[in-house]
Structures are given as structure tokens and as C-alpha cells.
Amino acid sequence: METTYSPAPETKGAEAATSGAERLLLAARAAGAEICFANPGTTEMPLVAALDVVPGIRAVLGLFEGVCTGAADGYGRMTGKPALTLLHLGPGFANGIANLHNARRARTPIVNIVGDHASWHLPYDAPLTSDIHSLARPVSGMVRTIESTADIEGDTVEAFQAALKAPGSISTLVFPVDHQQHPAPSSASAPGLIASPRRFDESRVEAVAQMLRSGKRVVFLLGGGALSERGQRAAGRIGENPAVRFFSETFPARTERGGGLPDIDRLPYFPEKAIEQLEAADAVVLVETIAPVAYFGYEGLPSMLVDERRLTTLADVTECGEGALVRLAQVVGSSGRETGVSPSRYAIPDCALDPALVGKVLSNALPDEAIVSVEGGTCGYPFVTASASAARHTILTNTGGAIGQGLPVALGAAIACPQRRVFALQSDGSAQYTIQSLWTMARERLPIVMLITSNRRYGILQTELRRAGSVAFGPQARALTELDDPAFDWPSLAAGYGVPAVRASTTRELEAALDQALAHTSGPSLIEMVLA
Amino acid sequence: METTYSPAPETKGAEAATSGAERLLLAARAAGAEICFANPGTTEMPLVAALDVVPGIRAVLGLFEGVCTGAADGYGRMTGKPALTLLHLGPGFANGIANLHNARRARTPIVNIVGDHASWHLPYDAPLTSDIHSLARPVSGMVRTIESTADIEGDTVEAFQAALKAPGSISTLVFPVDHQQHPAPSSASAPGLIASPRRFDESRVEAVAQMLRSGKRVVFLLGGGALSERGQRAAGRIGENPAVRFFSETFPARTERGGGLPDIDRLPYFPEKAIEQLEAADAVVLVETIAPVAYFGYEGLPSMLVDERRLTTLADVTECGEGALVRLAQVVGSSGRETGVSPSRYAIPDCALDPALVGKVLSNALPDEAIVSVEGGTCGYPFVTASASAARHTILTNTGGAIGQGLPVALGAAIACPQRRVFALQSDGSAQYTIQSLWTMARERLPIVMLITSNRRYGILQTELRRAGSVAFGPQARALTELDDPAFDWPSLAAGYGVPAVRASTTRELEAALDQALAHTSGPSLIEMVLA
Structure with a gap:
């Protein structure tokens, strides 16, 4: 049992007291926080200002909260450390719930900081007031409102402690804006962070x-x-x-x-x-x-x-x-011989793309130590089957079934591992839920390669409808599972967010597009893979 | 040890018994439902199939649940009637919460149908299982799980009754998929919908x-x-x-x-x-x-x-x-004379756009009986000031402060009022939260005119930071409130969803763009208004 937490340093003189917002960030930094995926609003402005005062926590802006929480999931999976998210009251938190649901199933440690109205303003039920605890409980192991400036440091340490406790979970701290603004003491008696190594029986x-x-x-x-x-x-x-x-x-x-x-x-x-x-x-x-x-x-x-x-x-x-x-x-006294699959390359015919070929072409293209965020079954399963013989890579999947997870997780993984190439193998329907991820990838110059499987339908739903016995879809059922009217123009969407993109319909086009994307190291690239 | 097997499926009679999903839609139709804004998943497939069996409820697909709930809000504000939404378990519902928060503040009647796991599967905590009631309660006047096929009709009527009771509220029905699938009786004793006219004292x-x-x-x-x-x-x-x-x-x-x-x-x-x-x-x-x-x-x-x-x-x-x-x-015996503002047109100089000019140009352009969904302060306030002298129009605003409301509300209003022209006057930052609205607008051929105020920043947050005393923003505070790196390319984003778009930087360009957009009646148009 060792203590990895040291009390927050007093960086300021008596005349410039540390604000509550600064106190929280100091405690979070001491507990290991290095990154904050943020989509702040008015009630988080002291925290926004404090990010420039407290050194060592990098702020990354998401245009939508699901991007932030999914990125925190990807970051946590790759580092084992909790990222901070910074979210705006109940509705902002709510936009992040779907990817927190996935992170909960992944047992990823995350610490959410949710700004709230000033404590004295809450009883008046202003327009943005809502029951944040009720929203947070289904995805959080710990939910707590910071009730006073004296509690900030201790609550922050406890939030990290809870998030890091095996197997890993999500802590949500609700932080009223008045406590962010006011001077906040450092408590000599703040609990230390206790590391508990995992054991087996x-x-x-x-x-x-x-x-x-x-x-x-x-x-x-x-x-x-x-x-x-x-x-x-x-x-x-x-x-x-x-x-x-x-x-x-x-x-x-x-x-x-x-x-x-x-x-x-x-x-x-x-x-x-x-x-x-x-x-x-x-x-x-x-x-x-x-x-x-x-x-x-x-x-x-x-x-x-x-x-x-x-x-x-x-x-x-x-x-x-x-x-x-x-x-x-x-x-069991095994021989100790390795029984692994030797890396090898697939021979790829020159033809139209299908899911099995996508899996093989991508397996061939993976550089050593790649990270692949996989969302969507169409190409996901064939890729994982194929990739046993690829170079060494890490696969991250959608653990909780809330779609819109693959792009943000790739974003968080790329922030966590700047030396590794990150791929997002992503179905078109699910990509739409957090399409705003592209902008943050471009803004942060992350060399992520996105491969969008464009089959212009919710494939899994058509499969499930067939399982349920609806062999002939009626017009409304068809309309609710087809995405072809209009078809997404992925290169245009990518350009809208500053991401270069190409379309590939054949194996050779996909190979060329992957070569080009891998050569592009100053930012993300997108490849729309058009399946017949 | 209890059996983990479900009851054997009941075989349908030759006359094809009404399924639970059909029973709910029949009850909803009888209660006045005409539209269902849907983003279904596996646990809603019987309802998807039932939409082709029960006549009179139009299904409209959203790529993201916030589009569906915001559209239901817009529809409800214009018709006074609840739209249905069809959402996928807890995470799907969660994606719709932000716009339900706004709808709650608007007192808009809405009935959410949320599919859930089969009742016998719920205890096993499968990946998509979550506490839907805890998520739904903060935005719903009534939350209920349909516990048996015998309850479907009565619960549906009660949900509509609750939603329509003055001043209007949101009802959320959680509908396990087994009850959707099984035959469901019609109860002779199902309560009728009671209309209660509003009175004054x-x-x-x-x-x-x-x-x-x-x-x-x-x-x-x-x-x-x-x-x-x-x-x-x-x-x-x-x-x-x-x-x-x-x-x-x-x-x-x-x-x-x-x-x-x-x-x-x-x-x-x-x-x-x-x-x-x-x-x-x-x-x-x-x-x-x-x-x-x-x-x-x-x-x-x-x-x-x-x-x-x-x-x-x-x-x-x-x-x-x-x-x-x-x-x-x-x-009080007033004279009965009208004290209204006579409609008139503003003289517009030929120059670069600013918020006041945007308000005046749009006021001039409004056809009679237009609907304007306004989100974002930059051009929103100047427009409302200017529009007192415009042709008669209806303004819908963001009632709850959860951003990403303006485009979906415009979509719902356009579905509700096909004879009226709908405008969305929208700030760029908030538009990003539910950007997927564009696709549904294109798919449904709704002639909505979107005016995006492109100032490439979260203007309100910079104002609030200044109010909080941060006159000189640090680099992280600046990064968290600026949207210029990269700037959105709105015409590209619109093209990605099949929406024609132009950019306007001057008053004359905006006037020409509005003329063109108004002449385009077969679908939506987007105008990016570039402010200096």
C-alpha cells in the first residue's frame, strides 16, 4: 500500500488566494490528471480560467459532450488513468451519458466535473436547473455535489480514488459555480490516494x-x-x-x-x-x-x-x-513454446470491396503498434478475424452498445499515445452520432485514419428485423433502417471539419488511400469505403 | 435455481392477433398521435414493423436522438399535440435528454416510447441495460414501464392524458420488447382521453x-x-x-x-x-x-x-x-383601437454583415406566416428586435438553455406546418450539437431555410468570462471558447447531408441567398452568414 498523492502545492501568496476551481485542478493534477476533455458553459467559466493558472492539465475542446466522454474512455483504456471531463450542468452531462455508459461497461476510470448553478441560485429552478444526480447515477460509481470550498480537495481525491479502485469506474463531481469562484483552502488532512495493486487467488x-x-x-x-x-x-x-x-x-x-x-x-x-x-x-x-x-x-x-x-x-x-x-x-507445466500466429500478408485481388477484403487490406496496412478502434459489425468482425496475422496492434471495441463510440475513443487513444498510429474502423450509421469528433481530431492535429464503412443502412437492424420474422419490410420499416436517401457524402462532411478525405470502392483504391493516409502525419484523414 | 428460459412464444391465430406494438400504436393513434420521430434499435423492431400495420402514424428517422426529441418539441409547440418519439433503451433516451429538457421548459406535450430488453432478460444486466427511470425522471412528468400486455392500452392513454394536461408535459413509456411482440388485448375498460379546456379566474x-x-x-x-x-x-x-x-x-x-x-x-x-x-x-x-x-x-x-x-x-x-x-x-374599457406596429421594410445599405443588419434583412425577407426558430444570441436578439415590423410570423426560442435545439425544432415545426415557410436562425456553435438534423430535413424534403451565424466562437462564453473578470484570456481559455481552428466549412457540411448551401458576407449577398432559398421549395437550404 503506497501513497501516490501529495498535498496540493501552495503556488500563490496570501494576497492571491487559490480559487475553488484552481484547488480542484491542483488536487486532480496531484492525483495524476493530465487531460481534460471539455465542453464548458457559463457555470464552468472559473474552471476554464483556472486551466490557464494550474499547470499540467491540457484542455481539449469537443463540440459535443459525447465526444468528450468517449475520448475520456479511449484515453483511460490506453493509459489506465482517469481523464477529466468538463461538462455543463444536467443537459451537458446528459449529452455525454451514452459514451459514459460504454465507459462504465469497459470499466474505464473517468472523473467528470459538472458545473452547476451557484448553490444559492439552485432553489430558484432557473431554466438550466435539473436533477444531475438522477442523470449521473446510472453511469457513475460515485456521484457527489461539492458542498463547500473546504470539501473540494477531499472530494476530488475521493473521486479519483473511487475511479481507480479495481476494476475501474466513473466518478461524477457536481461543482457549483460559487464554490469554483471563492478562495478554497488546502486541507492538511485531505486523504491521500491509495494505490492497491491487483492480485490473484x-x-x-x-x-x-x-x-x-x-x-x-x-x-x-x-x-x-x-x-x-x-x-x-x-x-x-x-x-x-x-x-x-x-x-x-x-x-x-x-x-x-x-x-x-x-x-x-x-x-x-x-x-x-x-x-x-x-x-x-x-x-x-x-x-x-x-x-x-x-x-x-x-x-x-x-x-x-x-x-x-x-x-x-x-x-x-x-x-x-x-x-x-x-x-x-x-x-500446468506447458512446454513454454509460443503458439502464436506468425505475421503474414494476405494476397489481395484487384476487385470491388467487400467486408472480408476490407478486413484483410487493413490488416496488411497496419504499422507496428497501431491502435484500432472498431465500431460496427459490418467490417468489424471480418477485420478482427483477419488481424490475427497482422503486425502487433491494440483493438478497442464498443463495450456497452451505445453507438457513436468509435470515433471519440480513437480520438482519446490518439491523445494518450502520440507515438502510435490510430485507426477508426467505423460504420456509417454509428459514426453519425458523434460526427463532431472530426473537428477535434483536426484541431489537435491527430494523425488518425478513419475508415468509414459506407453501406448506407443500419445493417444490424435489418438483420434483427429478419430474425423477428419480418422478411418483407414495409415502407416505414425500410425507411427506418435505410440511410440512402440522401446518402452521406463523407468527403464533404470531412472537408466541413477540415479533414482531408477520399472515397475507395476497390481494393486497390483502398490500399492507395491507406498509403496516402499513413503518409499524412500532421492530422487526421478519412476514407469512405463504398461497399456494393 | 430458476429457469433462464423465456416462456414459449405464443402462436398467432389464423386471424393474426394484434401485437403489443400494434396495440400501443392503435391507442396512440386514437389519442391523436400522427407522427413518430424515431431512432430505433433492436429492442424496438416490433414497433418498427407495427408502423407499417397500423395506419396513420408517419415515421420520421433521425440519425441522432436529440434530433428526434427536438423535432417532437417543435411539432408539439406548433400543433399542441404530442408527437411520439421512438428511442433505444437508456443510452438512446439519454441522447434525447437535452432537447427533452428544453421541451419540459417549453411545457410541450411529448410521449416518448423507449424500447427495453425483454422483461425476463432485464435481470441479467446485458451490456445495454441501464436505469431508464433514473434517466427519464428529470425530464418527464410521467415515467412508467409497461409491465404486461394487458397494460399497454391503458398506459398509453394515461401517457397522453398526462402529456396533454395543462400546462403540458412529457410522458415516457418504457416498453419491454417481449410485450411488444406478444398478442395484446384491447380493454373495454381502457380510460378515454379527457379534454380539459383552460379557464381563467x-x-x-x-x-x-x-x-x-x-x-x-x-x-x-x-x-x-x-x-x-x-x-x-x-x-x-x-x-x-x-x-x-x-x-x-x-x-x-x-x-x-x-x-x-x-x-x-x-x-x-x-x-x-x-x-x-x-x-x-x-x-x-x-x-x-x-x-x-x-x-x-x-x-x-x-x-x-x-x-x-x-x-x-x-x-x-x-x-x-x-x-x-x-x-x-x-x-378596463380600452378604446379597442389597435396599437400594433405597421409592417414596413428596412432600408438596407450595401455593406458587410453585422448582427443588426442580419436581423433587418431577415425581417424584410419573411413571407407571411413564416415560422422562425431562433437559437443563439448573436443574431437572435437583433432579429427579434427588428421583426416587430415584419410580416406576421411565429418565433420559437430555446426555452431550457440546452443548446442544439434550434435545428430540430425547425424540423418539427416544418413537419407540423407544411403550408408555412420555416427558418432556423442559428448560431454556429449550437448548430453543431444536432447537425444531423440537416439529413432528416433533406430526406423529408422540408423547405427549411437555415441561416447559420458564423462567428467562429462561443460568443456567450466570452461574454461570461469577461463578466467574471477574465479580461485577458489565457491560451486554454481562448482555445475553449474559439471555434476558428479549423473554421467550419458550412457549405461542405451541408453538401455532406444533401443540402444546397451558399455563403454570404454582405447584405446584398444575404438578400440574394434568401431569394434563392425561398424559391427552392423542394427541400432545405443553408446560408452561412459570415460575420466579421
Whole structure:
């Protein structure tokens, strides 16, 4: 147990007291905050001014709050550290909820700062007044209003503490503007930030080892830190046992892939397929993930994809799945040989694009240490299948199903990892929810490569309508799932936000566009991939 | 251990039983619903299919839920009838909250239908599960989950009843997908929709008449239906008394203006100015509005803009302010002469655009019976000042302060009033929050004329920073309030959504652009107004 927090430094003399806004930023900076994804309004102006007084916290402006919260998610997934968001009262917070929902499912640490009316003005129910706690609770592990200037430092430290506590969560601090403005003391008794390293349970390792020695057919389901390079390499060694199979969560927050790692498939999305995979096993072992549940409920199919009696936990979501896998690999005495997939390139025919070819062309193009934010099934699944043999890369997926997540997460990842190339493989429908991301990418000169799958429909909804038995769509159902009237002109939209863009319809065009985008290092590029 | 399997699906009879989704739409149609602003997902597919079975409800697709809820607000303000929205679980609802916040402040009737997981799937906390009630409560007068197929009809009628009850509010029905799918009975005992006409209180009219007869200086503050043509004409007659002055709410949901109506100013936004106007009066009389409160709290200034002892209510927000004004005009025995402003045209110099000139050029261009959705102060205030002498028009403003309201409200108004020309006078920063509105306007061929004030900054925030004493902005404060790096290319953004657009920097260019836009009747047009 170590203390990583030092009391906020007193940077000013007696005549220029530290404001509440400055006090919060000092405490946040001391707790490790380096970035603030902001869409402020009138009630956050003291915090805006304080960002120029307190050094070390970079402010990044989003045109829409969902861009800010999604970027904080991407940043947190890549760094393990909470970004700040700065949001404007209840309605501003509300615009950020969808991507906070995704971040909550990803267990990403985030600290939201939400300005509010002056505490004495709140009872008068001015137009922008709303119940921020009611809005924040569904996505926040901790919600607190800072009730006085004396509480600012302690509340901030607690917010970081809560966000960082394994497995990671979202803290929301509501900060009335009068407390931002007034002088705020530094408390000698402010609690320190306590780092608690993740551990694993040796007895669980032994129990699973026993299972493997007994010859049981075992499926491992990996999430969280179990999908690190080290975790996957350990899985590869355990996987020398032919009775063992590994899957990752269907929508992992972050997974390493390619560059010689084993090919760990995602658990299938539709319950029939997932059940088929899991039923073949005598036991399903959870490693930093929860029991698999059907994404949606379908009549005649169960919600729980595995019978509880066949479930075993090697590491729960608060524990260290990576360490547990490494130990298990030692215990079961595998040879230590690598069982990874050797990197290789796909031979690509010169033809029109389809999802499988998009996946292969992108896999071929990935530079080492790329980050790929994947949203949308059309090209997402084929890409992940293809990319096992790509160069080493990190994949970030939509963990919570609230769409409009892929572009902001790519933005946050690019801020977090300026040395790595970031790609956003993104469906057209979902891209529209947070299209404003393009502007912040251009403004921050982030060399993100966006690949927009242009199929001009909500593909998943048409699939679901067919599953529900609507084979012939009526005109309104068709209108509610088609995006072709008018079709988006992606190069125009990108130009509107200062992002260069091209359109690609064939494999050769896509390859050329990727070459060009990778050569463009001073800002983002967009490629509209037109599928037939 | 309980079974995780759902009940077996019921087989439909040869006569094809009415599904729950169809039952809800039938009940909504009977209650007056004609339109559904929809952004559905998997859990709303039975409702999507039902829209093709139940006649009479037009589905309009939004690419983002804030477009749908804002459009429902615009539609409700123009028709007095609730539109349906169709939203996808908690995160989809959350994306619609900001404009529901505005609609709540406008007292617009709306009925939200939010699909949810199958009732038997909910306990398993699948990725898209969230606490929808907690999200919905801050913006909804009624929130209810439909608990069984037998409740669908009754719950729907109650939702409409609640939404339509004076002064108007938002109802949110959470509709699990299994209840949408299963056959649902029609209940003979379902409650009917009860119309309750608004009334006013004669004794209050007499009390205010007494005040006027006694020679008191009286300020009337008008909101809601008091801002109808009839209400304003009555105000004009009462206003022959030189001791009387009229203001509208600062952000009225709907006000008629021009075409010979009296020039009723909006109560100023900043509290000092508002207090100055109100302090001159012996009494402030409320007509379908609430006691005026400062938009934000500023140290040293009160929250309540009028001392409670000087407040009198002629009609509260549930009553008929229009009727009360008409009766008062009769009682105080005014001459009946009209005191309206005669329509006239401004002489416009040939020069660069500024906000005052934009207001005048637009006033000149308005055809009779235009609707103008105004969001953003830069050109909004000058336009409203100028438009007293324009042709008769209706103004819709941002009632709740959650920005991103103007374009969707224009969209909803255009759906509601296909015979009237709709304008959106919109600031650039706020337009970005719901930029996806353009696509639905193009798709629905709505001849809306969008005028985007391009000043490439959050003007109000710079004003507020200055008020807070930050005369010299630091680099981060500047970055968080400037939108010039990169500047939006509005014609490109519009083209991306299939909307023709031009740029205007001078008065003559703006006049020509407005002529062209008005001649274009088969869809929307956008004019970027570049201010120096």
C-alpha cells in the first residue's frame, strides 16, 4: 500500500488566494490528471480560467459532450488513468451519458466535473436547473455535489480514488459555480490516494489446474487485463492442451492482437453461436470477466449463455487475470513454446470491396503498434478475424452498445499515445452520432485514419428485423433502417471539419488511400469505403 | 435455481392477433398521435414493423436522438399535440435528454416510447441495460414501464392524458420488447382521453383591473398562450394606458410577432437589465408564466428578479392567459383601437454583415406566416428586435438553455406546418450539437431555410468570462471558447447531408441567398452568414 498523492502545492501568496476551481485542478493534477476533455458553459467559466493558472492539465475542446466522454474512455483504456471531463450542468452531462455508459461497461476510470448553478441560485429552478444526480447515477460509481470550498480537495481525491479502485469506474463531481469562484483552502488532512495493486487467488489457480489435469474440456473466457500481451502469451502456453479453448469477451475494452500472439477469437454475438461454442466444454473459466449473457433476449433462447454449474472463476474483474494466467501456465507445466500466429500478408485481388477484403487490406496496412478502434459489425468482425496475422496492434471495441463510440475513443487513444498510429474502423450509421469528433481530431492535429464503412443502412437492424420474422419490410420499416436517401457524402462532411478525405470502392483504391493516409502525419484523414 | 428460459412464444391465430406494438400504436393513434420521430434499435423492431400495420402514424428517422426529441418539441409547440418519439433503451433516451429538457421548459406535450430488453432478460444486466427511470425522471412528468400486455392500452392513454394536461408535459413509456411482440388485448375498460379546456379566474381579472384603475405602474409578463395573436392584441388595447408595459418571457416557447401586432419586447437576459425594467413598476403581473428568475446566479445580484410582494398572477401556467387578457381589455374599457406596429421594410445599405443588419434583412425577407426558430444570441436578439415590423410570423426560442435545439425544432415545426415557410436562425456553435438534423430535413424534403451565424466562437462564453473578470484570456481559455481552428466549412457540411448551401458576407449577398432559398421549395437550404 503506497501513497501516490501529495498535498496540493501552495503556488500563490496570501494576497492571491487559490480559487475553488484552481484547488480542484491542483488536487486532480496531484492525483495524476493530465487531460481534460471539455465542453464548458457559463457555470464552468472559473474552471476554464483556472486551466490557464494550474499547470499540467491540457484542455481539449469537443463540440459535443459525447465526444468528450468517449475520448475520456479511449484515453483511460490506453493509459489506465482517469481523464477529466468538463461538462455543463444536467443537459451537458446528459449529452455525454451514452459514451459514459460504454465507459462504465469497459470499466474505464473517468472523473467528470459538472458545473452547476451557484448553490444559492439552485432553489430558484432557473431554466438550466435539473436533477444531475438522477442523470449521473446510472453511469457513475460515485456521484457527489461539492458542498463547500473546504470539501473540494477531499472530494476530488475521493473521486479519483473511487475511479481507480479495481476494476475501474466513473466518478461524477457536481461543482457549483460559487464554490469554483471563492478562495478554497488546502486541507492538511485531505486523504491521500491509495494505490492497491491487483492480485490473484492461488487457490483458484490450483482448482483450474486440477481441472485441466483431469482432462476436462475447458473454455476460457478472457476480459480486462487478461487480454494483455503477457496474458495472451500465457493463454497460448495453456492452449497447448488440446482440450482447452480460449475466447475473449465479445466486446473487450482493450485487446492486444497480431505480432505473433495467439489467435484468440471473440465469443460470438448471437446467442445460438455462442452457446454452441460454450456447450462443447465441461467447464467455462472466467478470467477478469463476468458470466456471459446474451446481448439481447430472444424468445426460446436463454439469457445466461452458460449454466451456472459449469462456471468457474479464475480471476474476477477486480483481480489480476494476467497474473493468474501466467501462474496457471507455470503450474500446468506447458512446454513454454509460443503458439502464436506468425505475421503474414494476405494476397489481395484487384476487385470491388467487400467486408472480408476490407478486413484483410487493413490488416496488411497496419504499422507496428497501431491502435484500432472498431465500431460496427459490418467490417468489424471480418477485420478482427483477419488481424490475427497482422503486425502487433491494440483493438478497442464498443463495450456497452451505445453507438457513436468509435470515433471519440480513437480520438482519446490518439491523445494518450502520440507515438502510435490510430485507426477508426467505423460504420456509417454509428459514426453519425458523434460526427463532431472530426473537428477535434483536426484541431489537435491527430494523425488518425478513419475508415468509414459506407453501406448506407443500419445493417444490424435489418438483420434483427429478419430474425423477428419480418422478411418483407414495409415502407416505414425500410425507411427506418435505410440511410440512402440522401446518402452521406463523407468527403464533404470531412472537408466541413477540415479533414482531408477520399472515397475507395476497390481494393486497390483502398490500399492507395491507406498509403496516402499513413503518409499524412500532421492530422487526421478519412476514407469512405463504398461497399456494393 | 430458476429457469433462464423465456416462456414459449405464443402462436398467432389464423386471424393474426394484434401485437403489443400494434396495440400501443392503435391507442396512440386514437389519442391523436400522427407522427413518430424515431431512432430505433433492436429492442424496438416490433414497433418498427407495427408502423407499417397500423395506419396513420408517419415515421420520421433521425440519425441522432436529440434530433428526434427536438423535432417532437417543435411539432408539439406548433400543433399542441404530442408527437411520439421512438428511442433505444437508456443510452438512446439519454441522447434525447437535452432537447427533452428544453421541451419540459417549453411545457410541450411529448410521449416518448423507449424500447427495453425483454422483461425476463432485464435481470441479467446485458451490456445495454441501464436505469431508464433514473434517466427519464428529470425530464418527464410521467415515467412508467409497461409491465404486461394487458397494460399497454391503458398506459398509453394515461401517457397522453398526462402529456396533454395543462400546462403540458412529457410522458415516457418504457416498453419491454417481449410485450411488444406478444398478442395484446384491447380493454373495454381502457380510460378515454379527457379534454380539459383552460379557464381563467374572473376575480384575478378584477383585481388587476382595480390595480390599473388606481393608476399603478404595472408591468405584464406574458408566456404560453398569452403570446397568441389574440392575447397580444388584447395586450395592445390594455397598453393604451401609459402606466402599463408588456414583456414576454425572455425565452418564450412560441410567440406571434409582426403583421400589425404590438411590439412586445422580451425581458432582458442579464439580470441587471431585467431588474431595471421591472423595478420601474409598482406591480408585476404574470400571465401564463412563472415569477422571473435570473438565468444564472451572479454574486451581488438576486436570483428573483422581482420582489414577491410586487408579484400578482393574472393567469398561472395551467390557466388561459389569452382569455384573461381579452377579458381584462374589456373590463378596463380600452378604446379597442389597435396599437400594433405597421409592417414596413428596412432600408438596407450595401455593406458587410453585422448582427443588426442580419436581423433587418431577415425581417424584410419573411413571407407571411413564416415560422422562425431562433437559437443563439448573436443574431437572435437583433432579429427579434427588428421583426416587430415584419410580416406576421411565429418565433420559437430555446426555452431550457440546452443548446442544439434550434435545428430540430425547425424540423418539427416544418413537419407540423407544411403550408408555412420555416427558418432556423442559428448560431454556429449550437448548430453543431444536432447537425444531423440537416439529413432528416433533406430526406423529408422540408423547405427549411437555415441561416447559420458564423462567428467562429462561443460568443456567450466570452461574454461570461469577461463578466467574471477574465479580461485577458489565457491560451486554454481562448482555445475553449474559439471555434476558428479549423473554421467550419458550412457549405461542405451541408453538401455532406444533401443540402444546397451558399455563403454570404454582405447584405446584398444575404438578400440574394434568401431569394434563392425561398424559391427552392423542394427541400432545405443553408446560408452561412459570415460575420466579421
